[in-house]
Amino acid sequence: MxxxxxxxxxxxxxxxxxxxxxxxxxxxxxxxxxxxxxxxxxxxxxxxxxxxxxxxxxxxxxxxxxxxxxxxxxxxxxxxxxxxxxxxxxxxxxxxxxxxxxxxxxxxxxxxxxxPLSQRDKDVAYLKELYIEDAKSTLMIETNSIDTEHIPLDLSLNNKSLKRSVYTYLIKHTMESEDIQEILYYYLLKKLEGNDDYRKYLGLYEKPLIKAGLEKFGSQLKLSEVLGINRNTLRKKIHEHNIDQEL
The missing domain is CATH 3.40.50.300 (P-loop containing nucleotide triphosphate hydrolases)
Structure with a gap:
């Protein structure tokens, strides 16, 4: 039924x-x-x-x-x-x-x-909790250490995008380094074609590293010390990846 x-x-x-x-x-x-x-x-x-x-x-x-x-x-x-x-x-x-x-x-x-779900706040909250439990069971994960209260919910396609946003969030927050490496491996295996691809795809590693560092440490000076790079180099990388415009 x-x-x-x-x-x-x-x-x-x-x-x-x-x-x-x-x-x-x-x-x-x-x-x-x-x-x-x-x-x-x-x-x-x-x-x-x-x-x-x-x-x-x-x-x-x-x-x-x-x-x-x-x-x-x-x-x-x-x-x-x-x-x-x-x-x-x-x-x-x-x-x-x-x-x-x-x-x-x-x-x-x-x-x-x-x-639409955007006009049904009670249903959004209710369905979110149902999808969290569904994801925990389906993906066999624990959410005790994950902040599920502030999941960014996508309601553009109602139930479909809401469920996807819950699943995507939980998957991202339960990945280990081996999982991330495997995702990058298959992505790069499909995308690599030559023509200076090292420089082209370096941002896949640098950009999230710098963004996370800036959010965690709150200053370029502290982050340059943590990463062990020159502050001017860090500032150049921030500009190259437009990170200062996104934070």
Missing amino acids: THFYTRSEQIQGIIKGLNLTKTLYVSSIIIGPEFTGKKSLAKSVFPTAPLVSGENQEEIKTALANSDELIITNFEKIKNQSELDFTNKRIIATANYIGNAALIDDLFAFIYTMP
Whole structure:
């Protein structure tokens, strides 16, 4: 069974509305951006309903002929929407955008709007903790020594980018030197082509070293002593890598 996780009052209102239609032959559509959980929500409320995509016209035609209850995803991709007949059907559709608003009004008794995660602070906090636990289990890592409170969260692609940002952060903060060396090895194996590549890729090592040192020690003088290089050389490297503009 598909689970849908939410702490949003607005989303809980959508779930309540869908539950009320379980015994009625009426159709509903959930409209919102990609990766906001529309399909998971529909499957969690109607777990036994067949699921088809608007990208497959023939599959939709067959499913409508054989089922009284149906989930249709990517509804906006259906080319022959005006030919659809939902009479005596319980259709739960999802779409990334409205398309033909008048036709949507004719086909669906209930139209719900799924807001992006950027407007669902409670869900972001809740999903973040779920993804942290999921990452710990999947990657077999401990997070006790990692600051998970200040993970920079990417909400540009909603659930997809949120999960990715949590996983990426935890992977970065649990890497050992051997892991970093192996990543660099495969990256350079793909990129090396000649033409002064030593100088070209030296920044892969120098830039993070200097940035981390400046953040940790707070001064160029102290960092030059720690790294064992001349202060003028350090200042030149900072300028070459535009580090002074980024901190």
